[in-house]
Amino acid sequence: MKKHHNNPDSCTACTVCIANCPVTAATRKFRGPKMVGPTLERMRLSHEDVEPSLEYCSNCKNCDMSCPSGVPISTLNMLARAKYYKTRKHSLRDWILSHGEKMAKLSAATPGMANFGMKMSRGILKQIGISEKAPLPPYAPKSFSKLFKALKQKSYPDKVVFYPGCFINYNDPQVGMDFVAVMQANKFEVIVEDGLVCCGSPLVVNGFLDEAEENAKTNIQILKKWTDKGYPVITCCTSCGLMLKQEYQELFHIEGVQEYAKHLYDAGEFLLDLHDQGRLNTDFGTLNEKYMYHSPCHLRAQGMGLPGLDLLALIPGLDVQDVDGGCCGISGNYGFKAEKYDIAMSIGSTLFDKIKESRLDTVVSECGTCRLQIGHGANVKTLHPMTLVRRAYEAKQK
Amino acid sequence: MMRENDIIVIGGGLAGLTAAAVAAKRGKKVMVLSLGAGTLTIGGGIVDVIGYLEGNKPVATPSAGLLQLPAEHPYKKIGRPAIEDAIKFFKEICEEEGYPYMGNLDTMQWVPTAAGTIKPTCLIPKTMNTEELQKANKVIVLGFESLKDFYPQLITKNFKKISRFKDKEYETVMIDPNLAEGRDVTALDVARWLDTEEGISECITKMRKVIQPGSVVIIPPVLGTRPNYRIADRLEQALQCHFIETASVPPSITGLRLRTMMVSYLKKIGVRIVEQATVAKSIVEADKCVAVVTEGIDRERTYYAKSFILANGGFYGGGLLAEPGKVIEPIFNLPVEAPEDHEMWANYSLFSNEAQPFAKLGLEVDEKMRPLDADGKVILNNVFVAGRNLRGYDYSFEKSGNGVAIASGYQAAMSV
Numbered sequence: 001m002k003k004h005h006n007n008p009d010s011c012t013a014c015t016v017c018i019a020n021c022p023v024t025a026a027t028r029k030f031r032g033p034k035m036v037g038p039t040l041e042r043m044r045l046s047h048e049d050v051e052p053s054l055e056y057c058s059n060c061k062n063c064d065m066s067c068p069s070g071v072p073i074s075t076l077n078m079l080a081r082a083k084y085y086k087t088r089k090h091s092l093r094d095w096i097l098s099h100g101e102k103m104a105k106l107s108a109a110t111p112g113m114a115n116f117g118m119k120m121s122r123g124i125l126k127q128i129g130i131s132e133k134a135p136l137p138p139y140a141p142k143s144f145s146k147l148f149k150a151l152k153q154k155s156y157p158d159k160v161v162f163y164p165g166c167f168i169n170y171n172d173p174q175v176g177m178d179f180v181a182v183m184q185a186n187k188f189e190v191i192v193e194d195g196l197v198c199c200g201s202p203l204v205v206n207g208f209l210d211e212a213e214e215n216a217k218t219n220i221q222i223l224k225k226w227t228d229k230g231y232p233v234i235t236c237c238t239s240c241g242l243m244l245k246q247e248y249q250e251l252f253h254i255e256g257v258q259e260y261a262k263h264l265y266d267a268g269e270f271l272l273d274l275h276d277q278g279r280l281n282t283d284f285g286t287l288n289e290k291y292m293y294h295s296p297c298h299l300r301a302q303g304m305g306l307p308g309l310d311l312l313a314l315i316p317g318l319d320v321q322d323v324d325g326g327c328c329g330i331s332g333n334y335g336f337k338a339e340k341y342d343i344a345m346s347i348g349s350t351l352f353d354k355i356k357e358s359r360l361d362t363v364v365s366e367c368g369t370c371r372l373q374i375g376h377g378a379n380v381k382t383l384h385p386m387t388l389v390r391r392a393y394e395a396k397q398k
Numbered sequence: 399m400m401r402e403n404d405i406i407v408i409g410g411g412l413a414g415l416t417a418a419a420v421a422a423k424r425g426k427k428v429m430v431l432s433l434g435a436g437t438l439t440i441g442g443g444i445v446d447v448i449g450y451l452e453g454n455k456p457v458a459t460p461s462a463g464l465l466q467l468p469a470e471h472p473y474k475k476i477g478r479p480a481i482e483d484a485i486k487f488f489k490e491i492c493e494e495e496g497y498p499y500m501g502n503l504d505t506m507q508w509v510p511t512a513a514g515t516i517k518p519t520c521l522i523p524k525t526m527n528t529e530e531l532q533k534a535n536k537v538i539v540l541g542f543e544s545l546k547d548f549y550p551q552l553i554t555k556n557f558k559k560i561s562r563f564k565d566k567e568y569e570t571v572m573i574d575p576n577l578a579e580g581r582d583v584t585a586l587d588v589a590r591w592l593d594t595e596e597g598i599s600e601c602i603t604k605m606r607k608v609i610q611p612g613s614v615v616i617i618p619p620v621l622g623t624r625p626n627y628r629i630a631d632r633l634e635q636a637l638q639c640h641f642i643e644t645a646s647v648p649p650s651i652t653g654l655r656l657r658t659m660m661v662s663y664l665k666k667i668g669v670r671i672v673e674q675a676t677v678a679k680s681i682v683e684a685d686k687c688v689a690v691v692t693e694g695i696d697r698e699r700t701y702y703a704k705s706f707i708l709a710n711g712g713f714y715g716g717g718l719l720a721e722p723g724k725v726i727e728p729i730f731n732l733p734v735e736a737p738e739d740h741e742m743w744a745n746y747s748l749f750s751n752e753a754q755p756f757a758k759l760g761l762e763v764d765e766k767m768r769p770l771d772a773d774g775k776v777i778l779n780n781v782f783v784a785g786r787n788l789r790g791y792d793y794s795f796e797k798s799g800n801g802v803a804i805a806s807g808y809q810a811a812m813s814v
Contacts, residue, residue, distance in 0.1 A: 012714075015649040018586065019439045025590055028580030035581070053580070065673050066435035068715060245696040262697040276401055303674035303694045305429075310401075310670075324665050 006250065008045075008076060010069045011038035017063035017073055022327040023056055026346040030056035033063035036080075037073035044080055054080055056343070058331035059205045061242075061301040075250040082209030090206065093129035097333040098206040101198040104170035107139055114139050131341035135376035137171040137368070144173035148192050151180065156189045160270070161226045161233045163219075165240035166198050167368035175368070178390040179236050179267055185393045186274060186281045191231075193222050199243040202333055204251065216248050220260060227263035236267045236386055238299040238366045239332060246302065266299065268307035268366070268385055275314065285395025286317035287388065292358050293320045294351065294374060296367035297327050308366050308385035315392040320364060325351030330373035345377060352377040364388065403429045403670075405814055406690060406703040408677050408729065409717065411436035412800050413785025414709035415660040416484070416807030419491060421707070421814060422667045430664070431675035431692060431701065436657065437715060442645045443619075443652025444509060445488070445499070445521035445804060447481075448473070449797030454751040460520045460801070461503040470790035472802050475765045476809045481801075484808030485521065495659045497625035500524050512548045512618060512646045514556025516563075518797055523643075523652060525621055525630050530640040534614040536567045538639075540605070541618070543574040544583045547647045548618040571608040573601070588620040589651045592629050602636045611638035619643040619651040625659035675699075677710070680730050685779045690729065705780040705814045708761075708769075709807060712786035718760065725759050730781060732761050732769045734789070753792035760789030766813035767806060782810035 017033040018024055024032045031053040043049040054077060063073040096103060107114030115138045126132045144164045160183060168176045180190045196219055200212030223233050223244075235241040245261040248254065265273075274280040295306050312320045328348045329335055335344030355363055355378040362381040363374050371382035407418045410432025422428045448463035450456055457463030464481065467473055473481060482503065492499045501507050501521040508516040509526045516528075531537060537557075539550035550570035557563040575591050577583045591597035609615055621643055622629035633641055643652065664671065678693040681700070689702040708729065710717035718734065719726045720743075725734040736759050737743065743756040762770045767782040784806040786793070793799035 014437075014440050015584075016435050016437075016439045018584075019649040019654050020435055028577060028587065031581040066439075068434035068437060068711075070433075070676075246694075249695055261695065264696060272401070300673050302696075303672065303676070303692060304699065305670060305672035305675075322665060324662070 006072055006076060006079070008038035008041035008071065011067075011071045011073075012069055013039070014068065016066045016068060020062045020066035022060060022062055022329065022347040023058050023343065026329075026343045027056060029053055033057070033073045033077070037063065037076045038071055041076045041080065044083070048083075050084065051080075054084070056340075057081075058334040058340075060297045060327050060331045062297055062327060065297075065301055072250055075247065078204050078251065079209070081207040082204075085207035085209075090208070091129060093337065094206040096128070097130070097336060098203045098208050100202055100333075101166045101170075104139060104166060126338070129338045130336055131338045134336040134341055135372045136336065137167070137372055139170055140173045142173065144169045144176040145192065145194070147173050147177055148180065151177070153180065153189055154184055156187045158187060159189045159191055159231060161191045161193065161223065161231050163196060163199075163223070163233055163235045163240060163244065164192065165235060165237040167237055172368055172384075175236050175384040175386055178384065178386040179234070181390045182267075182271070182386055182393065185390075186271070186279070191226070195222050199240040201239045201243040201247070204243070204247065205332055205334065209251065213252050213254075216252055216254060219244065220248065220254055220257060224256060224260045227260045230263070232263050232265050232270060234265045234267050234270050236366065236384060237368055238266065238296045238302070239369070241266050242298045242302055266302070266304065266307060266366070268311045269304050271311055271389070272307045280314075281393070282314060283396050284315045284392035285398065287315055287392055287395060288317040290319040290360055291321075291362050291364045291383070291388075292323045292355055292360050294323050294325065294328065294363055294365040294370060296365060296370045297331075299366055308364070312364070312385055312388055315388065318388065318392070321358070323351060323354050323358070323363070325354040327351070328370045328373040328377070330369045332369055335373060344373070348373055348377045355380060401702075403427050403701070403703040405429075405705050405707060405811070406431060406701055407707045407709060408690065409436070409709035409711060409715070409785065410434070410671065411709065411711060411715065411785060411803065412438055412656070412660070413803035413807040414707065415664060416488065416804050417707045417709055417784050417811040418664055418669045419660070419667065420487060420808050420811035422664065422669045424811070426814070428669045429701065429703070430669060430671045431677050431690070432671055432673055433676050433710075433716070437711070438657040438660075439650055439653045440648045441653045441799060442650055443523065443654070443656040444519045444526065444645065445485075445501070445800040446518070446793070446797040447503065447520035447801035449506070449518035450795065452753065456518065457506070459504050459506050464503070468790070472763075472788045472791055472806055473798075475763060475767070476805045477765065480809045480812065481805045484805040487808060488804050489521070491663050492659065495625060495663055497627065497655065497659050498524065500527060508562075510553070510557075510616060510642065510644045512553070512644045514553035516560060517645065520801060523655070524627065525619075525641065525643045526645070526652070528642060530614050531616070531642055532562060534566065536569065536613065537616060538609050538613045539568060539570045539616045540609065541570065541572045542583070542588050542620070543572055544578045545575075545588060545618065546582055546584060548585065548644070553616065553644070573604040573608060575601070584649060585618045585620050585646050585651055586623070586649045586654075588618065589623045592620055593622050593624065598629060598632060602633065605633070605637055609637060609639055613639045615639050615641050617641055617643060619646050623651060623654055623658075625655040625662070677729050679728075680706075682730070682778065685777065687730065687778055687781050705782065707782045707784055707807075707810045707814070708787065709784040709810070710787065712760065713756070715786060717785075717787035720756070727761060727787065730769070730778060732777060733771055734759060734761060735772070753795040757792035757794065758790055760787050762789055767810040768813070780814075782813055784810040
């Protein structure tokens with residue numbers, strides 16, 4: 001298995017990362033991945049060197065994806081950001097954006113009130129540095145974990161563990177429910193563990209690395225019980241997936257992570273693997289529908305292609321085209337920040353233009369915050385691929 | 399039920415992308431496994447076919463150069479007809495994508511560089527064509543304030559030493575893109591500025607003040623980041639001038655356009671590209687490869703296909719690995735003949751007239767681009783090699799990189 005190596009000296013300063021960095025394209029305030037990442041990392045190794053433009057890296061990972069020398073540039077940036085905040089205080093804004101899970105739990109008792117409150121408090125959010133134009137996601141009336149507990153699944157000997165992640169759990173639980181329905185249609189029982197916490201991705205990008213590591217330890221301890229027994233762990237959110245299996249290894253030194261990472265799957269990837277084994281339920285009804293598909297950067301970074309798109313190609317009648325418009329700009333909570341909002345919208349503009357040109361009214365994408373940003377920037381509806389797969393099964397039964 | 403591809407291309411550089419395009423055009427189901435964005439964005443986005451022979455001898459035309467190559471050169475195995483077909487195919491893609499290239503094997507194109515030298519090449523975007531420059535009596539060299547690596551005075555000074563350009567009148571002018579805030583300014587920043595409506599309008603206004611209509615203007619490669627000529631056409635119309643882009647240091651805008659165009663074309667014709675795919679090994683049965691295996695940070699993934707095209711580069715791209723005393727091809731473990739004494743791999747004399755021995759190390763293939771063993775026997779029947787990992791040429795020395803990439807990618811995909 002590939003050994004992870006954060007060596008800045010592997011960088012030959014070829015500049016491909018700069019040509020592929022969407023933030024560099026959108027703002028001159030960012031000095032670019034090469035300079036802020038490997039070049040400055042050599043300085044940081046010997047003494048503290050504060051680079052203000054480090055704030056502008058969105059951790060979208062396009063630099064890592066373009067590097068011919070395998071340098072995890074964005075990870076070097078996140079480690080440098082963590083080092084910076086070791087001796088400095090975070091802003092209230094960054095704390096709030098990093099602790100979406102805590103905020104959600106506070107609001108969970110009364111989501112209706114929380115949503116109402118959020119509208120009322122946009123002015124307050126603006127005061128602390130959250131853009132008033134940002135597409136903040138509303139809380140769902142019932143969280144995924146509540147809906148899941150109320151659901152009566154059929155029991156099957158084959159089981160998978162589902163990691164919902166904060167966005168699906170609190171904002172978009174229907175995606176989780178669609179996933180469970182799809183797994184049931186494939187004679188799998190879905191296990192959801194109670195003690196799982198936020199994957200830590202929003203914490204890492206804001207420099208709360210220690211807290212992220214605590215989360216990592218909690219999640220790994222719970223999930224490892226299952227992966228050690230060979231159970232697959234599945235995510236429907238590509239940023240959670242990337243974090244759980246790749247960034248945990250790049251950022252932290254936790255025992256046994258390599259072994260555990262082998263059993264983590266994206267939902268689309270897992271279903272396609274079932275297809276390869278000849279055991280995917282392909283009894284799909286016809287969906288005479290046409291959509292654009294947006295590939296999240298955090299999926300592309302995982303080195304597995306675009307399994308969601310390949311999966312949807314199995315559904316009769318369904319026409320889904322890859323927009324191929326690059327990063328949407330949101331990068332988790334980057335685009336929510338007042339000083340980053342315009343940058344995020346500028347990054348996403350190519351994608352939004354291509355979507356608008358298609359004249360289709362719905363875009364399919366795995367990532368929850370990509371869907372938010374696309375809905376906001378291109379004024380279209382959005383779907384997770386699992387929703388379409390579920391519909392295809394249901395179309396058959398009708 | 400297994401998802402099987404007809405062809406898996408390993409490598410996302412120009413050789414791999416060309417091979418994938420050819421194969422997909424032939425109706426094959428193609429997947430590209432690619433690590434990094436290839437080296438296209440470092441190279442100049444032009445297609446060198448052959449510029450110099452051993453001893454640093456310039457060739458009159460690529461055609462003439464092809465005739466004089468030694469038998470071991472990849473072009474000799476590919477043969478002239480396939481090279482011509484490959485170039486035709488490449489130019490058709492460019493045409494279809496709205497970013498036509500010009501040039502042919504019988505003409506040597508000389509493109510100006512940002513250092514004020516000229517370099518021989520074969521296929522170029524039309525913004526690098528120097529015909530108008532040769533005709534002009536007066537030439538304007540236009541720079542941008544705070545742009546690094548493009549100094550109009552240097553270009554003028556060196557052009558005056560080049561016979562075909564020396565008898566012209568030169569004027570250097572500067573305009574300010576107002577990009578000084580933040581990081582250093584590169585040609586990429588200026589090109590991105592011109593991509594925007596405000597940028598191009600502002601640029602036109604500023605250019606009007608310093609250049610006369612009817613001028614021939616040499617500028618850095620800043621005419622937009624996208625693979626089309628909209629920015630060039632817009633400027634030429636607005637200013638009634640002819641613009642010529644120079645080759646420049648990375649990040650190469652012309653290289654970026656070429657890559658964007660190839661990837662966009664491949665997606666349109668249904669080629670699947672898997673990014674971040676590190677191909678680590680192959681599964682071989684007898685003289686056939688059944689599958690290749692990628693190693694992710696999570697786990698291995700196996701990709702099956704009927705045939706494979708190996709186009710993952712040389713030492714820089716990771717297609718060849720150098721170890722003390724030996725060179726390794728890591729995926730199929732194909733033999734690479736290299737002097738045991740690795741002191742012999744390099745030519746140590748500065749500004750030498752000879753190619754670098756290490757650059758010529760690589761895989762031996764037959765005319766179908768299949769890998770051969772030391773006895774000249776085909777090792778794997780369904781594996782074809784293309785691009786920088788082929789032995790027998792030093793692209794940097796002889797100016798042949800993208801030409802070999804396109805020709806060998808084409809030949810490999812036609813042999814499948």
